[in-house]
Amino acid sequence: MPIALDLMGGDAAPESIIAGAAQAIREDGQSLLLFGHQDHCAALLKQYELSEGDAPFIHCDDVVPMDAKPARAMRQRASSMAQALKAVAEGRAGAAVSAGASGAFMALGLRELGRLPGVSRPAIALTLPGYPMRRMFLDGGANTLCSPGMLEEFALMGSIYAHLVLGIARPRVGLLCNGEEDGKGTDLTRAAADLMAANESFNFTGYAEGNDLFQGPFDVIITDGFTGNVCLKTLEGTVRFVVDNLKRELKADLVSSLGGLMAKGAFGRLKKTLDPRHHGGAPLLGLNGVAIVAHGRSDALAIRSALRVASNCAQQEVSSTMVEQLRSLDEQRQSTKG
Amino acid sequence: MPIALDLMGGDAAPESIIAGAAQAIREDGQSLLLFGHQDHCAALLKQYELSEGDAPFIHCDDVVPMDAKPARAMRQRASSMAQALKAVAEGRAGAAVSAGASGAFMALGLRELGRLPGVSRPAIALTLPGYPMRRMFLDGGANTLCSPGMLEEFALMGSIYAHLVLGIARPRVGLLCNGEEDGKGTDLTRAAADLMAANESFNFTGYAEGNDLFQGPFDVIITDGFTGNVCLKTLEGTVRFVVDNLKRELKADLVSSLGGLMAKGAFGRLKKTLDPRHHGGAPLLGLNGVAIVAHGRSDALAIRSALRVASNCAQQEVSSTMVEQLRSLDEQRQSTKG
Numbered sequence: 248m249p250i251a252l253d254l255m256g257g258d259a260a261p262e263s264i265i266a267g268a269a270q271a272i273r274e275d276g277q278s279l280l281l282f283g284h285q286d287h288c289a290a291l292l293k294q295y296e297l298s299e300g301d302a303p304f305i306h307c308d309d310v311v312p313m314d315a316k317p318a319r320a321m322r323q324r325a326s327s328m329a330q331a332l333k334a335v336a337e338g339r340a341g342a343a344v345s346a347g348a349s350g351a352f353m354a355l356g357l358r359e360l361g362r363l364p365g366v367s368r369p370a371i372a373l374t375l376p377g378y379p380m381r382r383m384f385l386d387g388g389a390n391t392l393c394s395p396g397m398l399e400e401f402a403l404m405g406s407i408y409a410h411l412v413l414g415i416a417r418p419r420v421g422l423l424c425n426g427e428e429d430g431k432g433t434d435l436t437r438a439a440a441d442l443m444a445a446n447e448s449f450n451f452t453g454y455a456e457g458n459d460l461f462q463g464p465f466d467v468i469i470t471d472g473f474t475g476n477v478c479l480k481t482l483e484g485t486v487r488f489v490v491d492n493l494k495r496e497l498k499a500d501l502v503s504s505l506g507g508l509m510a511k512g513a514f515g516r517l518k519k520t521l522d523p524r525h526h527g528g529a530p531l532l533g534l535n536g537v538a539i540v541a542h543g544r545s546d547a548l549a550i551r552s553a554l555r556v557a558s559n560c561a562q563q564e565v566s567s568t569m570v571e572q573l574r575s576l577d578e579q580r581q582s583t584k585g
Numbered sequence: 586m587p588i589a590l591d592l593m594g595g596d597a598a599p600e601s602i603i604a605g606a607a608q609a610i611r612e613d614g615q616s617l618l619l620f621g622h623q624d625h626c627a628a629l630l631k632q633y634e635l636s637e638g639d640a641p642f643i644h645c646d647d648v649v650p651m652d653a654k655p656a657r658a659m660r661q662r663a664s665s666m667a668q669a670l671k672a673v674a675e676g677r678a679g680a681a682v683s684a685g686a687s688g689a690f691m692a693l694g695l696r697e698l699g700r701l702p703g704v705s706r707p708a709i710a711l712t713l714p715g716y717p718m719r720r721m722f723l724d725g726g727a728n729t730l731c732s733p734g735m736l737e738e739f740a741l742m743g744s745i746y747a748h749l750v751l752g753i754a755r756p757r758v759g760l761l762c763n764g765e766e767d768g769k770g771t772d773l774t775r776a777a778a779d780l781m782a783a784n785e786s787f788n789f790t791g792y793a794e795g796n797d798l799f800q801g802p803f804d805v806i807i808t809d810g811f812t813g814n815v816c817l818k819t820l821e822g823t824v825r826f827v828v829d830n831l832k833r834e835l836k837a838d839l840v841s842s843l844g845g846l847m848a849k850g851a852f853g854r855l856k857k858t859l860d861p862r863h864h865g866g867a868p869l870l871g872l873n874g875v876a877i878v879a880h881g882r883s884d885a886l887a888i889r890s891a892l893r894v895a896s897n898c899a900q901q902e903v904s905s906t907m908v909e910q911l912r913s914l915d916e917q918r919q920s921t922k923g
Contacts, residue, residue: 316766350766378829391763391771425729425814428654428688433729433811457818461826470815473771476763477812478819480795485823488716488799492858493831496851506847513834513841520830 248341249302250557251331254283255310256347257545261288264346267550269295272302277554280340282307282327305330311351313543320351321358328352332359335536341561342537344528344553346545352538353389353531360536363566365573367394369533370401370472371540372408373479374526374556375460383409383418383467384460387529388476395438396580398422398469399446403576404532404569405467406449411563412556413466421455421465423474435471443469446579448572457481486521528553530560532569537561586679587640588895589669592621593648594685595883599626602684605888607633610640615892618678620645620665643668649689651881658689659696666690670697673874679899680875682866682891684883690876691727691869698874701904703911705732707871708739708810709878710746711817712864712894713798721747721756721805722798725867726814733776734918736760736807737784741914742870742907743805744787749901750894751804759793759803761812773809781807784917786910795819824859866891868898870907875899 252268254261261283271277279302281288292304307327311320323329328347334340336359345352353369362369371387383405390397402420409418422443424436432440432454443451455468457478470478497507507514528539528549537560541553560566590606592599599621609615617640619626630642645665649658661667666685672678674697683690691707700707709725721743728735740758747756760781762774770778770792781789793806795816808816835845845852866877866887875898879891898904 376826378826388763391769423815425726425811431729457815457820458822458825460819460822462822462829473763474812474815477761477795477808477816481798481816481819482795482823484796484798484800485820486827487796488714489824489827489855489859491716491800493851493855496854497848499854500850503848503851506844506849507851509844510835510841510848511844512838513831513845516834516837517827517831521827 248561249278249280250554250561251280251282251334251340251343252554253327253331253343253345253347254281254288255307255327256313256345256352257541258313258543259546260346262291263546264550265291265295265297266547267545267554268302269297270547271551271554272297275551275555277558278302279554280305280334282331282334284308284310284327311347313348315348315351317350317354320348321354329355329359332356332538335538336360342539342557344539344541344550344557346541346543346550346553349540352540356531356534356538360534360538363533363535363569363573365577366400366533367397369531370404371529372405372532373529374413376520376526377461380415380466381413381526382465383413384475384479385469385532386472386475387479388472389531390472392473393435393471395435395442398435398439398471399442400533400573400576402443402451402467402469403446403449403572405469407569407572408530408532408565409467411565411568412559415466417450418466419452419464420449420467420469421452421459421463423468423470423478424454424456426456427454446576448575523549526552527556530556530565534566536566586899587616587618588892588899589618589620589672589678589681590892591665591669591681591683591685592619592626593645593665594651594683594690595879596651596881597884598684600629601884602888603629603633603635604885605883605892606640607635608885609889609892610635613889613893615896616640617892618643618669618672620669620672622646622648622665649685651686653686653689655688655692658686659692667693667697670694670876673876674698680877680895682877682879682888682895684879684881684888684891687878690878694869694872694876698872698876701871701873701907701911703915704738704871705735707869708742709867710743710870711867712751714858714864715799718753718804719751719864720803721751722813722817723807723870724810724813725817726810727869728810730811731773731809733773733780736773736777736809737780738871738911738914740781740789740805740807741784741787741910743807745907745910746868746870746903747805749903749906750897753804755788756804757790757802758787758805758807759790759797759801761806761808761816762792762794764794765792784914786913828859861887864890865894868894868903872904874904
């Protein structure tokens with residue numbers, strides 16, 4: 248089944264998206280459906296030598312702006328973003344990918360695809376680099392306020408995703424907290440830890456801290472969307488600060504700058520590890536269908552890796568695997584209530 | 586007035602603390618009172634050639650362990666940590682410095698020094714490196730749960746500190762949040778932002794995000810202790826991940842490793858920027874007296890910079906400057922209630 252790609256979302260759309268589509272088709276043999284506005288795309292499709300035979304182009308009258316509020320995007324039924332999701336809902340595509348406004352994509356995803364049974368709210372699941380293994384982090388910011396039960400659902404979904412897509416046998420799930428001692432944690436983290444410890448369908452291994460994001464003994468780290476957003480932006484800002492400082496210092500004396508030139512192989516590999524473009528898109532876990540958020544600043548490379556994630560998710564039937572386990576969580580909850 | 590130094594707190598205490606004291610006395614001309622257990626310190630004081638003439642040594646029967654819970658530390662009245670704080674309370678020292686358990690130090694500080702009038706709870710105020718300027722970040726983790734009024738107090742105290750100690754004319758104060766759009770923020774951040782915007786005794790400039798910690802348009806960033814702890818540990822973990830990766834990559838090929846050797850001047854300067862040891866200790870703002878937390882992993886250099894911060898705070902009369910402004914905040918609050 249092809250992947251539905253929104254050509255109009257992203258800071259450098261549609262050109263970077265079309266460039267990514269061309270690479271994905273030629274290098275990765277991806278099968279795509281392209282959703283975009285004809286006036287903005289026709290010349291670029293020609294430039295990147297993409298014909299209807301390579302990937303069908305579906306004209307959409309409307310475009311969701313990058314700063315669109317979800318409520319506005321909901322009214323734009325003819326947008327390329329909405330139409331790409333609709334293709335998934337109608338079984339014409341296996342997954343949808345957009346680098347457009349993520350709040351709008353989530354809202355439209357909820358309308359077009361709905362939630363999996365038993366899911367209160369979907370979460371944005373990011374893949375972080377890590378040593379020695381990549382790891383999952385969710386919620387990346389979709390839900391500012393979370394209940395303990397939502398965090399339990401995130402843990403279940405994140406664990407299934409890490410197993411199917413990252414190939415981790417029995418992912419170790421940690422709950423982000425400010426320490427383990429008495430008096431640490433909030434009502435939310437304490438209640439969520441109790442639920443997670445009692446749930447045997449995933450491997451809850453305890454509290455994680457901010458310094459465990461890359462190198463700690465966890466494969467999946469769970470938090471609410473407020474803390475998740477602050478954490479991810481802190482991480483981004485810190486990487487940028489370190490890299491900017493390194494660049495400044497390498498220019499500050501002649502010997503260092505020569506050394507820097509010689510070490511450019513090492514810097515290139517470091518950049519690749521840290522560059523979010525190589526870590527693919529972030530699935531909206533909990534939607535009844537595969538929807539992948541690509542970074543707003545996506546270039547061709549980032550789009551290509553988001554498309555790879557999308558096709559993995561579609562092939563692994565991530566959503567349908569989740570359905571069964573979410574049903575058993577739901578049954579447990581009903582029986583606890585009754 | 587001398588600074589009271591707890592020789593027994595810190596992972597490498599008492600040796601690294603005594604080494605730092607010796608440097609501070611000789612290089613910075615600091616006047617110190619040394620609190621420690623005789624059996625652990627006598628030989629080291631001799632080794633570092635510190636006599637009673639250099640700094641009086643006060644024997645204390647008890648030692649607060651690094652993993653001490655505050656409740657336990659509260660019972661250890663004869664500990665070096667408690668005695669150092671008592672010296673400040675009794676006017677024998679201008680400030681107290683400890684690299685011991687920070688929760689215990691806060692609890693003992695509250696008992697020995699009390700709070701400034703109008704302060705609900707003291708906060709741990711960290712100085713972060715930044716470009717082009719250093720900046721303040723609080724609460725670094727003392728208060729997991731905060732009220733909007735507490736965040737307003739942190740903003741006022743952080744602003745005064747940044748002015749007096751970092752020398753920033755009119756510090757720009759930001760409130761850490763997950764964005765500015767509708768639906769972002771929590772009840773806490775919204776209520777705190779309202780209070781902060783209405784308070785004219787500091788310069789509230791709006792919401793900050795995680796990526797503003799180092800390079801954003803803020804001099805002081807305010808958050809609750811849960812988010813603050815997660816944020817700081819994320820920052821530490823990210824720096825370590827980037828640096829570890831860089832080291833690995835520099836070793837991975839011969840040309841890069843030669844380049845790395847040549848660029849060691851640049852790496853040294855980068856390390857100095859990122860190394861928390863150069864940023865001094867973190868004051869417990871809101872105590873009625875100066876108490877400075879040094880990093881648990883403090884070496885001599887870190888102790889020396891914490892002592893420098895302590896003596897700056899004592900000289901600038903940080904606490905007494907805060908008293909006036911806190912009083913006017915308190916009066917405002919009373920009149921709003923009445």
